[in-house]
Amino acid sequence: MTYGVRDRREADAAPLGEPSGPGDSAAPGDVAGPGDPSGPGLVDPAGPRDLWERLGGVERRVRRAVAARRAVDPDPDDPYRGQYLTPEAAERILAAPSALHPPPEGGEGWEPLSPGGRLGRLAAGFGLLPLDVELLLVATAPDIDARFERLYGYLNDDLTRRRPTIGLALELCGQPAAGPGRFRFSAAAPLVGGGLLEVQEPGLPLLSRVLRVPDRVTAHLLGDDEIGDALQGVVRIGGGRPEAAAAAQAARVADAVRTGSGLVYLLDKGGDPARLAVDALLAGGRRPLVVDPEALVADPAPERLAQALVTEARLSGGGLVLGPVDALDPRRPERARLLRELCAAAAGVPLVTYGAKGWDPWWTRESPVRFAVAPPPAARRTRQWERALADAAGSGAGEPAPLDDALADAVAPYRLDAEQVRKAAVVATRTAALERRPVGADDLRAAVRAQNSAGLERLARRVEPAVGWDDLVLPPATRRQLAELALRARHREQVLGQWRMRPGGGRGRGVIALFAGESGTGKTMSAEVVAAELGMELYVVDLSTVVDKYIGETEKNLERIFVEAAEVNGILLFDEADAVFGKRSQVKDAHDRHANVESAYLLQRMESFDGIAVLTTNLRANLDEAFTRRLDVVAEFPMPDEPQRLALWDRCLGTEMPRDEGLDLAFCARRFELAGGSIRACAVTAAYLAAEAGRPLGMEQVVSAVLQEYRKLGRLVLESEFGPWLDGGRAGDA
Template identity: 60%
Template sequence: MSGADGIGYLWERLGLVGIRVARLVAERRRDDPRPDDPFRGLYLAADDADRLVAPSPVPEPVDPAEQRARAAAEERADRAAEAGTEPRLRQLAHVFGLTALDVEVLLVALLPDVESRYERLYGYLNDDVSRRRATVGLALELCGATPGDAIGRSRFTGSAPLVAGGLLMVEQPDQPYLSRSLRVPDRVAAHLLGTDTPDPRLVGAAWATEDHLAAEPPGEVSDGSERTRIAERLGDALRSGVSLGYLRERPGGAADDLAVAALVRAGRAVLRLDLDALAADPAPAELLAAAVREARLRAAGLVAGPVQALDPVGRPEQARLLRRLADQPVPVLLTGSDEWDPHWTRRAPLLVTAPPLDEQGRARLWRAAGGTRDADRPAGWADGVDPARELAPYLLGSDQIRRAAQAADQLALLAGADQVGADHLHAGVRGQNAGGLARLARRIEPGVGWTDLVLPGPVHDQLRELALRVRYRDRVLGRWRMRPGGGRGRGVLALFAGDSGTGKTMSAEVVAADLGLDLYVVDLSTVVDKYVGQTEKNLERIFTEAAGVNGLLLFDEADAIFGKRSEVKDAHDRYANLESAYLLQRMESFDGVAVLTTNLRANLDEAFTRRLDLIVDFALPDVAQRRALWDRCLGTELPRDDDLDLDFCARNFELSGGSIRACVVTAAYLAAEAGRPVRMADLIGAVQREYRKLGRLLLESEFGEHRPRGEPARVDRPREDSHARTRSTGP
């Protein structure tokens, strides 16, 4: 508690200690043969020895004037407490459970740190000019206790409130007990003098959250959502005496902010502790002690996470650290994504699941996070941008939202925009994606949109429904609880089935672009493995990394790993079925967005198709669609000759969109070599090459008057089936 009354009370109490120091100095000088000796304590003269062997004087009773001054100081402190400004020294005694003797010892040890003249006086009283701090013996003497007083000596042990709480350090353990120096840590002295700057030891590992509490938790604890109800109940439990909790975080759950909101509701300040930094610190026990002391000085609760940063099983020292953290005399709320193990702590914590932030919660945090502009250039939203809608497809924690908001504002500044647009928002969020998945899948930043798709209307509608499901899944599956139980996730799964080149991959890219997600194409070469069980491990790595990424996961040629289970005839069949069974379970608990593509829909197991949200069939384009594809693929920059007949190409060549694209690229190369615009002959030559690549016959009826020169007409004959040839050569 800062303020004149609180600091005034401290100085009054220190002044009373100064009176006792002056009285003790006067007593020593009466019997001191050399009171002004500048080398006191560095040698021992004969008369000093005689004085030392004399009986110790009996402590004098407390001076009545000192008693009256003490009573007046306490009366003023009582009035200040009634006015809501209780002195920090009194608060400290209450929070740390200090006795009256403890407070006196603390003041004796603090005095030379706030008034330098007492350094020399302590040196005189210690009979050693080099020892300028109070010792155990001097503190007992100034507090009116004898050196052999068992109660007085017990206040300096490691389990005593002063020492255990980090308020007093007993140094020089190799010295005799009464000669050990006492020191008040700088952070404790600063706190008593009214300073709230955290301990420098905590930089990078722990921080107070008062600066943004007004913008974040109170806003969350008012909207009637599931997270609000959890924060209210948890806050009430903390107020009722619960001191240990574990908040297990689901993807996008923001467990730390939920813990902060609960502590605020319980009337506590908050200190955040990064367990990653704690585990990496060379002296983690000292760092933890400093963090707990800081929390107690602030009357705060401790929010510590993530628990998975510690390894209680593999590293016994971290197991002890976790138990010590859970046994602190402050409310401790642990957060993490792992399941809680009862063996981690001696006490059972209150277990809470932190649900994901909904779209409104994400938008509220985004607004509270702000940007990096100054007050004269505030960052706002561009016209038509609804932050709740734009943030709906993402699973984001609070820290990710803050970083993404800053990144989006910086991107807007770079583009010279006065306001943050949807593109800046999407780019800022994509910048928060972890890099682990990019090592297991090919990352594609979408560069196409809905206008680039040439597909039938029903297929367009299904693709937009897929985007709609992703955008509103928090509302439907979360708030409206339309997802059944059984450990099912909130993922959205779709199957794109159709021939090669019909636009399956491009459609996935368009959906990802509409949602502001990156597209991650899973490379089957990194998944399928000949060794038993290795394929499942590879897939688990992909799903685990995908949980921390806001992206669309594309399994191309999915029938290779999502194939039908077969009758078990040997060990190979059994292990192949195990792979499929694992995938069925894992896909059902997936919380992300995944698209499977296949050329052979019939090869997929029916159990997979039942778990799919959408199945989109891609057929070969009709004439009108082929005409649009030819024109779209030629683009606006490629020069065209007047003899191009795209209607002829669309009518005569039954090609997929991918094949048309390949033909146009080949024709462009032919035109570039000749140094002229693309001609019809270039397109015909490109189609000829594409037919050969596909193994199709070149029919005169298809090419008509544009038949390539020198190319003989061929008659379409039915292909012989290999089994038919075998049968014809049989007996």
């Protein structure tokens, strides 16, 4: 392989690199002209015409540079070119123009770029000078046609350096080596600072450093608008049809994006800031690039990824959506620095961030324009579901069909953003399609539960409800209180949010209930029934994981639970709540002071809670009175009376178990004053005894089970209670 050009007249007269005759090997000038449609496969007539025209200019300058080198090269066919330096070559180097006395700055008179072309938009978006554009094209040429590599190798006088150096790029653009053009390669200049150009081999002198254009930039110039490989899994393109009801607020955010640095912060007050951010960028004619903050932080080089995000936004004329910012945890110094660098690099690029906490001015050099995003009204949430279900079913071209009453009631209690609604609608539609039937209320409830994050499961035990109202045996007053709890949970957004019936003071939109009664009276089961009524999951807090002997740790554990619970559509159950919600006492030592601080924290946190919580206690008198004032529903669970005990016995024994004709459940209900939990335990024990005996369940097994339960409870066994069955029960127990 040779690096020479056969004749200078050939180089000037023919297209660069065209072989002079049959059988000739390709010389370093064998490049079909980018501006020549007759070239072998380089030009697409429908492609970016401005790019081809500019690359044609690069070709002409390369041709002249090759011819000039050939004119002074005594042995152009030397196969060891670049591996040694002869005395004659040293003399030629010394005779070349010196950079210490540079000639007047030259260069061609470059035509203005077309504003509608990709090059023109790229130059405007990155603030490039005409010289920057030409330098970028010189560096891009080898990535568009590999034969430029051989040309640059020849001009660099080095077989291994097949990309342009800074010195060669300046030479091809008619710039002196010591002129101001070399400063266009500094880290702060648009080419390098904007991520359009990489300067490699920093250990070499500046003029010898190699230039490389990232693949994503080359692909963009050639017409590719797909997100680059480096950003796959980190960013996605936001879309969808903006809702007319949110158009006014989206327009206001879009106006703020267009002014100043373009930094906007949406404070989540229970609304859908992610959807609003996308709608605002679409309203401003921008392409929304939605960033996954957790993937950004997990990357080994997040700073490099942040720069790639900004470059992608500038290339595509888009804007960035980053949130929730809480996932970045900007309170940590390294995360705060990442956020600060991202906001600084994105100066002039629309950056819409959102989160549930206030923006700290220390995070960025410039403070954002802030908007509060309130929960949407019930009618708008219903329209979101209608549109999502229509899109999931593939019939979203026209106006979606309205939800029937059953489906509207099923989705009313949930707090979901637009993306969660879309995912839930897809899951519900697929589930119904498997059974070839329309989407039902149960499909929607199950699909919503599937959107709950697993974060709360690490702190509480998840219970999927498996009981209903028919399984409860309670007094009418208690059932009414449970129904009121379900009613409040279903309509809380309308009453507390839209009608503002709990304004100011940092009060949340949560619903807090207290279930008070003796052990076994059905408090936990009732919470499960309410969760089933609302189509939610029940999360039972394990107090052993909450209470900590070290000062301040209990509050931290509770805070984590409250934060996670606010993000899921579920009911939080604090069983035996008086352990952490006890009365404040007079301070006599440090332990009393710490206990009072715990209670004071809980008083404040319960009032600002945005979810649904149920507290259960066996001793209501042990709860602080300040907690009682903050409760929305108080349900009393008394011991069951005789008719209720009879119903409990019959229900706990079930319909599948064979019963002896002599089984007298009325006698059991009349004589044994037990709570529902104890009756269930007796029924299970009696079933085991009947299974062991191999005969239908009779009074002997039931009485024996009751005796065991009495011993567990520490109660006296009186003959007046057991009557004639006492001796039989003892014999069965033995």
